[in-house]
Amino acid sequence: MPQPTFEELFRSARHSAHHLEMRDAYGLDADYREWSEGHHFDPAERWPWWIELVSSAVARGVAVRRARIVSEPLSSYTRYEYELTSGHNVKAGEDVRWLPRKQTSGLALPGNDFWLFDGSVVLFNHFAGDGTMTGEELVTDQTVVGLCSSAFSAVWERAVPHEEYRPA
DSSP states (O other), X not given: OOOXXXXXXXXXXXXXXXXXXXXXXXXXXXXXXHHHTTOOOOHHHHOHHXXXXXXXXXXXXXXXXXXXXXXXXXXXXXXXXXXXXXXXXXXXXXXXXXXXXXXXTTSOOOSSEEEEETTTEEEEEEEOTTSOEEEEEEEOOHXXXXXXXXXXXXXXXXXXXXXXXXXX
């Protein structure tokens, strides 16, 4: 039986879809390059599929949360994410929080970014050193799921809501 895709996991979530991001940069694609050259755009127009995916999940009662662990001062890429968050993630219905990396030293964190669906399935995102995605790994082992769930909760408790976060 083939592994479900990210979108299938998202669309089948019943209660929660939680995402933990821990990198200061991801693949430096054309959208980022355009933004960094001063050509700012409306992310909702650029990525309407995300608005639809998240808003439909939220409409059926799924809590969509994203926590970002960030180095300060922010990297150029993280500043790009910060500036697009209101018009992209928040507009879609995500609850987004930011946690400065220096406040995570006492936390047990997994080694990779992940999505946690309904507290029972983890989808790890794997990246190369330059930030390009190299693959995904679906994990249902409850020990790993428990680690990710407790890590996300610990980060979420300490993190600052997007509306209140002011990047250094």
